[in-house]
Amino acid sequence: MKGFLYRSFRPRLFRDPDISGLVRNLTRNDSRRALLAGMTICVALLMTSLISQASYAQRNLEAAFYKGNTLYEEGKYDLAIKEYSLLLEQGLESGNLYFNLGNSYFKKGDLGKAILYYERAKRLMPRDGDLKANYKFAFSKIAFNVPEEPSWPVSVLDRFDMFTINELAIILSFIFTAAFIFLTAGLFMNKIKRYTYIVLPVLIIIFLTFSFSLYKRISALDREVVITTENSEAKYEPVDNATTHFSLYEGMKVYVLELKKEWSKIRRPDGKIGWIRTRDMEKI
Structure with missing residues (x-):
């Protein structure tokens, strides 16, 4: 019994914890926290710097724009x-x-450049009333205007010029999404299915019309040019001594068909085709 009691009440001995290991773990965790905090601070400082630089650049651009407006109002057009x-x-x-x-x-007094920049502005804000009025007035000053006679499909597509290219792309996305949703709903809902044969063809026609309009606009991006010299002679061949076919005047808009060194094959709005010097025009 004595031996039993001795063994039973004998205190159990536990091994001492590994103090050095605990210290290493704590040190490692502290290092990670410090590294994470340092990286967070660096990212925050970098973002703050980028935002400050962007804000500063934006202010400079706005200041330059308003400075140009002031110079214009003062009649200093060259400086503007x-x-x-x-x-x-x-x-x-x-x-x-x-x-x-x-x-x-x-x-x-530079009519060609004026119409050139009005044309560029029309691509970005085609529904602006002041732009329409100024463009129409400037266009009336061209020495000789050739009336354009587009075919009826082209004249229909021209009506979509009131939209920018980005707007046309967004509209097409909405039409496609609407058609997909309507078609999917028609497969599972009988009430909608009966209208599918009416609505879907309409949506498809609208989608194709907008698609052709978008294609027409994109294909014209690098082809539409404005004559920026007072007078440019269009020749039958791309050589100086070739016979003159017709004349082009400052501010006229033509369509480039082909490029050949310093010559460009162009089409006038009435369909006439000739070769002019590339330096006589500028791309919209």
Whole structure:
């Protein structure tokens, strides 16, 4: 019994914890926290710096734009053009910027450049009333205008010029989504299925019409040009001594068909085709 009691009440001995291991774990965790905190601070500082730089650049661009407006109002059109052009060189593109450049060139008496920038502005804000009015007035000043006689499909597609390319793409996405939802619902709901044969063809026709309009606009991006010289002679062949076919005047818009060194094969709005010097025109 004595031996039993001795063994029973004998305190159990536990091994001492590994103090050095605990210290290493704590140190490792502290290092990770410190590293994470440091990285967070660096990212925050970097983001703050980028936002500050972007804000500073935005303020500079706005200041340059308003400076150009002030110069325009003071009648200093050459300086206004220079200020606006600096914004273009920095990658800024907007309908209002092109519109102001068009106004400046028109006031300066450069009709070709004025119409060129009005055309560029029309691609970004086609429904702007002031732009429409100024463009129409400038267009009336062209020495000789050739009336365009488009076929009826083209004239229908031209009505969609009131939308920008981005807007046309968004509209097409909505039409496609609506058609897909309607078709899917018609497969599972009898009430909708009866209307599928009416609504879907209509949506398909609308989708195709907008698609052709978008294709027409995109294909014209690198083909539409404006004559920027006072007078340009279109020849039958791309050589200087070739016979002159017809004349083009400053501000006229033509369509490029082919490029050959310093010559460009163009089509006039009435369908006449000829070769002109590439330097006589500028791409919209």
